[in-house]
Amino acid sequence: MKILAIETSCDETAAAIVENGQNIINNVVASSVELHQRTGGIIPEVAAREQLKYLIPIINQALSKNFKKEIKSIDALAVTAGPGLIGSLLIGVETAKALAYIWKKPLIPVNHLQAHLYANWLEGKTPSFPALGLVVSGGHTDLVLIKNHRQIKWLGGTRDDAAGECLDKCARLLNLGYPGGPAIAQAANNLKTNQKLKKILPRPMISSPDLDFSFSGLKTAVLAQFKKMEKDKKLNQLSINQLADEIQEAITDVLVAKVNKASQTYQVKNILLAGGVTANQRLKEKINQTIKNVPIFIPSPKFCTDNAAYIASCAYFNFNPINWHKVQANSSLEIKEMIK
Ligand code: KG4
Numbered sequence: 001m002k003i004l005a006i007e008t009s010c011d012e013t014a015a016a017i018v019e020n021g022q023n024i025i026n027n028v029v030a031s032s033v034e035l036h037q038r039t040g041g042i043i044p045e046v047a048a049r050e051q052l053k054y055l056i057p058i059i060n061q062a063l064s065k066n067f068k069k070e071i072k073s074i075d076a077l078a079v080t081a082g083p084g085l086i087g088s089l090l091i092g093v094e095t096a097k098a099l100a101y102i103w104k105k106p107l108i109p110v111n112h113l114q115a116h117l118y119a120n121w122l123e124g125k126t127p128s129f130p131a132l133g134l135v136v137s138g139g140h141t142d143l144v145l146i147k148n149h150r151q152i153k154w155l156g157g158t159r160d161d162a163a164g165e166c167l168d169k170c171a172r173l174l175n176l177g178y179p180g181g182p183a184i185a186q187a188a189n190n191l192k193t194n195q196k197l198k199k200i201l202p203r204p205m206i207s208s209p210d211l212d213f214s215f216s217g218l219k220t221a222v223l224a225q226f227k228k229m230e231k232d233k234k235l236n237q238l239s240i241n242q243l244a245d246e247i248q249e250a251i252t253d254v255l256v257a258k259v260n261k262a263s264q265t266y267q268v269k270n271i272l273l274a275g276g277v278t279a280n281q282r283l284k285e286k287i288n289q290t291i292k293n294v295p296i297f298i299p300s301p302k303f304c305t306d307n308a309a310y311i312a313s314c315a316y317f318n319f320n321p322i323n324w325h326k327v328q329a330n331s332s333l334e335i336k337e338m339i340k
């Protein structure tokens with residue numbers, strides 16, 4: 001089964017064709033990140049307008065590379081229905097609905113967070129259940145127990161900011177650019193081992209008995225350190241890199257500790273990392289050093305960040321289509337499904 005998927009939940013405009021949930025035929029991503037670099041973060045209306053500009057050309061590219069627009073070979077469409085920025089989401093959902101209606105194809109609404117996990121099905125391997133999932137993105141930090149494709153139990157998550165948001169906001173404070181995760185990692189990489197600071201930042205909730213996270217206090221702690229360095233006239237390239245390194249260490253320490261705790265509590269066959277923050281090299285190093293007894297899946301960086309290939313994969317393994325072209329005007333059930 002070939003699924004054409006569309007992803008427009010944030011600042012990436014993406015379309016992909018994936019066969020049987022694992023074989024990528026085409027995967028096209030356009031990012032408006034350069035535009036957001038100028039403002040140091042995403043302005044939702046700007047992101048939505050970029051989606052409007054790029055979505056049809058991106059779908060066209062995904063189709064025409066191998067398919068010469070032969071829509072016939074596509075069995076179903078899939079689209080990110082949420083969570084995400086509402087303006088950006090609407091463009092993807094309404095476009096997918098229109099295409100499904102015109103082409104008379106079933107349309108599968110997909111949850112963006114669940115879909116992130118399916119990046120682990122795209123690189124030639126198949127994870128086994130039950131699995132533990134850590135989804136860490138710009139908007140979310142969640143730990144889940146995946147019993148099977150249809151049964152996912154939420155174990156814990158952030159009580160305030162997501163890890164990615166913390167990285168983005170701290171990078172903005174340190175004037176390192178956007179997106180913050182890669183910018184902080186790059187600044188940290190500039191340090192020699194003997195230049196690293198001792199622990200000056202808190203590791204929030206690292207020893208709490210639950211599987212929750214909290215990153216907003218870390219942002220405040222970084223601001224306090226930054227102001228102190230400024231007051232002491234110690235703000236320079238080296239101290240900025242040192243602070244960036246400490247931020248990366250603090251966040252990855254907490255993420256790894258909570259995954260480790262969850263893996264000791266639940267007997268799982270695999271651990272699956274997903275979401276933009278899991279592109280972080282230091283996180284990979286630490287988790288592989290800490291957890292030895294459970295095989296860990298970590299997608300390649302291009303599958304960690306937003307794309308439509310994992311949307312197609314999630315749609316295949318959770319096939320719950322709406323036959324949009326058959327929906328009657330008085331049928332509210334399917335409409336509710338699309339906007340949940
Ligand atoms: O999953 P994603 O692409 O979009 C959302 O669904 O939010 O995640 C974006 C987040 C941003 O906060 C970005 O700073 C972070 O992922 N990120 C990284 C890296 N690459 C992206 N964080 C740490 N290290 C990276 N290499």
Ligand code: ZN
Nearest residue numbers: 116137305306
């Ligand atoms: Zn995402």
